[in-house]
Amino acid sequence: MAVFELCELSFSYPNSAKKALEKVNITVDQGEFIALAGPTGSGKSTLLRLLKPELMQNGDQSGTILFCGNPIGDLPPRESAARIGYVAQSPEEQIVTDKVWHELAFTLENLGKKQQEIARRVAETAAFFGIAPWYRKHTSQLSGGQKQLLNLAAVMVSEPEALILDEPTAQLDPIEAARFFDTLYKLNRETGVTVIISEHRAEELLPLCDRMILLDHGTVVYDDAPRAIAQRMDKSSPYLPYLTAASRVFIHSGGAGECPLSVREGRKFFKSREIVSGNPHSPSATAPPGKEDCAALEMKDVFFRYHKDGADVLNGLNMTVNEGEIFAVLGANGCGKSTAAAIMTGVLKPYSGKVKLFGKALKEYKNGSLYRENLSCLPQDVESVFLHATVREELRGCEEIVNSLPFDLAPLYDRHPYDLSGGERQLVALCKALKSNPRLLILDEPSKGLDPNAKERLSELLRKLQSSGLTIILISHDIEFAASCADRCALFFDGGIAACESTSDFMCGNRCYTTAASRMTRGILRNVYTVDAAAAMIGGDRS
Amino acid sequence: MREFHEYNPITVAAYYLCATAVTMFTMNPVVIGISLFASVINYILYAKNGIKPHLFSLVLFVIMAAVNPLINHNGMTVLFYLNDRPITAEAAIYGVTAAGMTVAALYWLRLFTKAMTSDKLLYLFGRLSPKISLILSMAIRYTELLRIRWRKISDAQKALGLYDDGNLIDALKGRARVLSILITWALENGIITAESMDARGYGTGRRTSFRLFRFRMRDGLITAICAAATAIAVIGLNGADVVWYPSIKTTLFEPVSIMGYVGFGVLSILPIIINTKEAIRWRYLSCAN
Numbered sequence: 026m027a028v029f030e031l032c033e034l035s036f037s038y039p040n041s042a043k044k045a046l047e048k049v050n051i052t053v054d055q056g057e058f059i060a061l062a063g064p065t066g067s068g069k070s071t072l073l074r075l076l077k078p079e080l081m082q083n084g085d086q087s088g089t090i091l092f093c094g095n096p097i098g099d100l101p102p103r104e105s106a107a108r109i110g111y112v113a114q115s116p117e118e119q120i121v122t123d124k125v126w127h128e129l130a131f132t133l134e135n136l137g138k139k140q141q142e143i144a145r146r147v148a149e150t151a152a153f154f155g156i157a158p159w160y161r162k163h164t165s166q167l168s169g170g171q172k173q174l175l176n177l178a179a180v181m182v183s184e185p186e187a188l189i190l191d192e193p194t195a196q197l198d199p200i201e202a203a204r205f206f207d208t209l210y211k212l213n214r215e216t217g218v219t220v221i222i223s224e225h226r227a228e229e230l231l232p233l234c235d236r237m238i239l240l241d242h243g244t245v246v247y248d249d250a251p252r253a254i255a256q257r258m259d260k261s262s263p264y265l266p267y268l269t270a271a272s273r274v275f276i277h278s279g280g281a282g283e284c285p286l287s288v289r290e291g292r293k294f295f296k297s298r299e300i301v302s303g304n305p306h307s308p309s310a311t312a313p314p315g316k317e318d319c320a321a322l323e324m325k326d327v328f329f330r331y332h333k334d335g336a337d338v339l340n341g342l343n344m345t346v347n348e349g350e351i352f353a354v355l356g357a358n359g360c361g362k363s364t365a366a367a368i369m370t371g372v373l374k375p376y377s378g379k380v381k382l383f384g385k386a387l388k389e390y391k392n393g394s395l396y397r398e399n400l401s402c403l404p405q406d407v408e409s410v411f412l413h414a415t416v417r418e419e420l421r422g423c424e425e426i427v428n429s430l431p432f433d434l435a436p437l438y439d440r441h442p443y444d445l446s447g448g449e450r451q452l453v454a455l456c457k458a459l460k461s462n463p464r465l466l467i468l469d470e471p472s473k474g475l476d477p478n479a480k481e482r483l484s485e486l487l488r489k490l491q492s493s494g495l496t497i498i499l500i501s502h503d504i505e506f507a508a509s510c511a512d513r514c515a516l517f518f519d520g521g522i523a524a525c526e527s528t529s530d531f532m533c534g535n536r537c538y539t540t541a542a543s544r545m546t547r548g549i550l551r552n553v554y555t556v557d558a559a560a561a562m563i564g565g566d567r568s
Numbered sequence: 569m570r571e572f573h574e575y576n577p578i579t580v581a582a583y584y585l586c587a588t589a590v591t592m593f594t595m596n597p598v599v600i601g602i603s604l605f606a607s608v609i610n611y612i613l614y615a616k617n618g619i620k621p622h623l624f625s626l627v628l629f630v631i632m633a634a635v636n637p638l639i640n641h642n643g644m645t646v647l648f649y650l651n652d653r654p655i656t657a658e659a660a661i662y663g664v665t666a667a668g669m670t671v672a673a674l675y676w677l678r679l680f681t682k683a684m685t686s687d688k689l690l691y692l693f694g695r696l697s698p699k700i701s702l703i704l705s706m707a708i709r710y711t712e713l714l715r716i717r718w719r720k721i722s723d724a725q726k727a728l729g730l731y732d733d734g735n736l737i738d739a740l741k742g743r744a745r746v747l748s749i750l751i752t753w754a755l756e757n758g759i760i761t762a763e764s765m766d767a768r769g770y771g772t773g774r775r776t777s778f779r780l781f782r783f784r785m786r787d788g789l790i791t792a793i794c795a796a797a798t799a800i801a802v803i804g805l806n807g808a809d810v811v812w813y814p815s816i817k818t819t820l821f822e823p824v825s826i827m828g829y830v831g832f833g834v835l836s837i838l839p840i841i842i843n844t845k846e847a848i849r850w851r852y853l854s855c856a857n
Contacts, residue, residue: 079766106769118760121768122702123709124687130778134698135769143778161780165712180768370727402727408753409717409724412745443756458728467727 026093028187028219029053029076034088036071036243045071047243048088053187053221058213060230060251061223062267063240065446065476069223072240073191076221077111078102093186103136110180110218114192114474116172120164125156128164128175132183146182154178154208169358170201174208181212188212190222195447195474198358198502203229225476228269228505228541232287239264255284266477270541270556277560291545298563300550319348320384321465321496322369327378329368338364339375340520346465346498348383351491353499353507353528355538356517362500363405365517366469369498370402371395383464401463405470407454411442416453423456430456431489432482448479455486466490467498472506484510508532508540508554529554570846572839573614576787577688578695579794584680586798587836592673596808597661598820599801599832600668606836607675613840615682625674629667636663642813662812691781698777710754717753722746790842797835804828 029051036046046068053059061069074080075090078097090097092109100108113119122128129150133143151157154174159167167175173193180188190209194202206226210233213220224230231237231251239247239254246264247254255272258264259280265273271291275284278298285294322345329339338361346352356362367373368380371387380387382400390399404410413419417438420427427434430452437449445453451471458466468487472480480503487497487510501507507514508528515525516538524531532539532554536547543554553559573580591603608622615621636659638650643658684692686708694701725746765771808825811817819825834841 077767080763102772103769106767106772111767113760113764115757115760117713118757119764120709121761121765122705123712124705126780127705127778131770132768134702134775134778135765135772137774137776139776140778143776147778163712164709165716176764183769367723367727372723372726396726396728400727402724404720404724404727406720406724408756409721409749410728411752412749443752461728 026055027052027091028055028057028093029221030089030091030094032089032091034072034075034086034090036068036075036084036086038082038084044243045084046075049243049245051238051245051248053219055186056213056217056219057236058210058220058234059222060227060234060237061221061240062225062227062237062264063223063246064478065448067240068243069240070191071243073111073189073221073223076187076189077109078105080111106132107136107183108186110183110185110188112173112176112180112188112190112193114195116169116176116196119176120172123163123165125162125164125167125175126151126160128179129156129160129182131179136183146184150178150182154181168201170197170204173197173201173205177205177208181218185218187219187221190220190224192223192225192474194224194226199229199504200357202226206230206233209233225474227267228288231269231272239267252284252286255286256280266481271545273556274542274545274560274563277556278563288541288544291541292549295546295549295559295563300562320345320381321348321350322346322383322498323379323381324365324369325379325381327365327368327375327380329364329373329375337520339368342378342521344515344522344525346496347513348464348496349491349494350512351487351497351499351510353501353511353514354517354522355501355504355507355514357502360517361520362502362517363469366402366467366498366500369467370400396461398462398464400465400467401458401461402467403454403458403469403471405473407450408443410454410457414441416440416442416445419453420456423460426456426459431486446479447474448476448482451475451479451483452486459490463495465496465498467500469500470502471499472501472503480506481509504532504538505540572842573683575790576781576783577684577691578783579787579791580683580688581680581692582791583794583835583838584676584683586794588673588676588680590798590801590805590832590835591669591676594805595665595669595810596805596820597665597668597810598808598829599805600665600672602829602833602836604668604672604675606833606840607672607679609837610839611675611679613843614679621678625671628674629671632667632670633660633663636660636666644815658812658814658816661816687780691779694777694779698775701777702775714750714754718746718750721749721753725749790838794835794838797831797838800831801828801835804831 031049031051034046034049035044037044049072061073063069071082074082075086076097078100092100120128121131126147129147130143133146151160154177156175156178159171164172164175177193194205197205206229209220209222212218222230234251236249237247237251237254238245241264247257251268251272255268255276258268258276260277265276268276269286271285271288271294274291275294285291324342324344327339327342328337330337342365354362354365364373368375382390382395387395411419415438416434419442420434432452434452437445437453442450442453471483475483484506491497499507499511511528513525514528514531516523516531516535524534526534529552532543533552535543537544540554542556542559546553546559550559550562553562587603587607591600594600637655640659640662641654641656643656645657646654647657647660648655690701690704693704725742804824804826805828807822808820808828809818810820
């Protein structure tokens with residue numbers, strides 16, 4: 026039986042001529058695992074919200090939505106709360122209470138369940154999700170990944186039939202995201218709950234799901250198994266970035282035979298093909314653009330800890346960033362990357378070691394001159410940069426920078442910064458950071474939550490800024506993004522740098538902490554870490 | 569080992585309230601002696617806070633005991649004259665008793681705050697009303713969230729060069745800006761929290777309140793013992809009286825008052841009795857294994 030049936034569903038927001046959704050027909054069967062993909066603003070969130078009566082927004086709706094055969098609007102409030110689960114993007118703000126156990130019990134308390142029943146459901150759920158070790162902790166003490174698992178668990182206690190997730194892993198690092206997907210997959214297989222998830226992480230998600238729905242401009246472009254969709258696309262399709270690396274290589278190379286999805290299948294595919302051309306990324310072919318003799322930033326034996334009796338967060342960190350290069354610092358959440366950034370910007374002071382900016386120690390920059398024409402830093406949550414009610418006021422004094430950008434920000438001028446999409450926010454914040462005319466720009470997780478197109482645009486923009494003489498330090502856990510724009514990469518681990526090489530050496534030298542293309546071609550092709558390069562080297566079928 | 573403070577919060581709270589109340593509403597030197605002695609021993613055994621709080625109490629005790637005879641010159645037994653003013657034995661004894669009462673009450677309240685952590689208080693309020701309990705729980709969560717957020721915003725503003733610490737006016741302007749961003753952020757993100765509550769059925773009808781603590785037989789037993797001891801103390805101490813001025817006359821040692829002292833004595837060392845009993849039991853258990 027179908028859990029959701031959408032029939033000729035259209036929706037438009039008040040005061041908007043454009044339809045957010047147009048004639049959408051989707052049937053979701055019991056127990057399906059569906060990935061919803063598409064660019065920002067394609068109507069994904071609108072669609073997901075229409076499936077959860079509590080979150081329906083004002084606007085013109087036509088067509089019907091049936092839940093288990095009945096119109097979704099007829100569902101009594103308590104049933105709708107219990108039977109349709111919803112998890113949103115932000116791990117932090119979805120949490121309501123101060124204790125993990127209370128958060129787990131919250132839904133059932135609202136539904137007026139008895140003590141005994143709550144105790145049983147909470148115990149069951151905590152055991153399933155592996156929450157027991159932190160059951161009595163404060164919710165503010167959890168990591169981002171734990172918070173999002175808690176949000177999922179807190180929804181699952183009422184045993185919903187359908188689970189709706191709107192970009193749940195956008196704020197998580199790759200390892201936390203993988204754990205989240207694993208749990209979701211296990212839930213789907215073991216309890217049969219229907220899952221509809223919108224997500225930009227194709228690489229990890231698509232191999233798990235039964236079906237992929239690709240939305241654009243409010244209409245369904247593709248609705249099929251991921252493999253079948255990939256087989257129907259060609260090289261010129263604008264939706265290629267929504268597929269996995271293996272599928273993209275397959276399409277680039279002509280698309281004969283069965284399409285691979287995962288890295289494992291990709292390796293099999295490469296082995297079955299002939300290798301034609303030589304080596305596009307030979308390490309000596311392009312010298313890194315950074316000037317080796319001029320250090321923009323130098324950190325020498327830097328030690329830092331937050332408390333006198335605490336453990337060292339930075340443990341003898343040595344790092345040199347050359348002038349004019351894009352330098353990526355990669356590593357998992359909680360390894361000390363952001364602390365390192367705070368030291369680079371002078372917000373935190375190391376207890377031992379030297380930090381030099383353009384040959385001068387940080388403390389020699391007096392009266393805030395450090396932050397004028399020298400250094401600027403964009404934090405992870407760019408909201409903390411915004412001061413005003415409109416983008417126009419926000420960008421006052423930045424006209425020159427705005428005009429030099431390859432995109433037009435004018436249509437955004439009258440909107441509130443919080444109403445922008447992730448990519449647009451990042452751009453506006455970047456303009457603000459460039460206002461002080463810095464020589465060194467530090468970006469903390471700039472690609473977080475962006476769709477593939479926005480990432481590509483950001484990467485191009487960083488390249489352009491670099492060509493105008495700016496040195497950029499990129500702090501990120503997004504390997505693919507770093508591979509697309511950095512000149513050198515460093516792996517941050519245990520309070521120091523474990524490896525630091527040019528991007529091609531780094532990506533090809535790492536075994537698992539590297540791009541999907543590199544993992545697929547390791548031992549088959551030499552020095553390949555991008556999909557384009559891999560596809561260019563592939564010939565016909567070997568047999 | 570289930571110590572006294574691991575009993576149900578209702579029991580623990582009731583115990584400390586009884587002990588504090590009896591101490592505070594009496595000026596009976598015997599009761600205050602027992603109370604002071606027992607509360608200090610309880611505190612040393614439970615809080616293990618070092619010497620500092622005791623030094624503070626001692627200073628407080630000495631000052632309070634000294635002040636009364638200096639300003640109150642009633643009483644027949646003159647000890648000596650200070651600046652032509654009589655210092656009397658009655659006023660001195662009264663001062664010591666009053667100081668002892670204050671310090672003992674202070675110790676009991678310290679024990680109360682130490683024992684009643686936020687989740688135990690929440691549980692108590694939750695018994696009164698599930699709504700209050702939820703509001704408190706959300707308030708605790710939000711203060712923590714705002715604190716972290718304040719930090720992030722001011723760091724971000726600093727690293728963008730927008731936050732100038734150069735002089736007082738600029739620093740204040742910087743603070744105001746951080747506060748304004750914080751408020752916008754809180755309002756914007758409050759919507760997400762509200763939606764998360766809606767999506768999980770908040771406001772769909774009567775709420776229940778889930779509790780981690782259970783009220784067991786032994787919690788009831790200890791609460792009953794505590795209530796009985798308090799009742800005996802109150803009834804027994806009713807007749808015990810002290811007339812301080814002009815000379816001290818007491819009816820402190822009638823048979824019924826002695827019963828009251830025993831009642832209060834049991835009440836004030838109840839945690840020690842329970843913990844000792846548990847410690848002995850534990851010892852036998854570990855011998856048996």
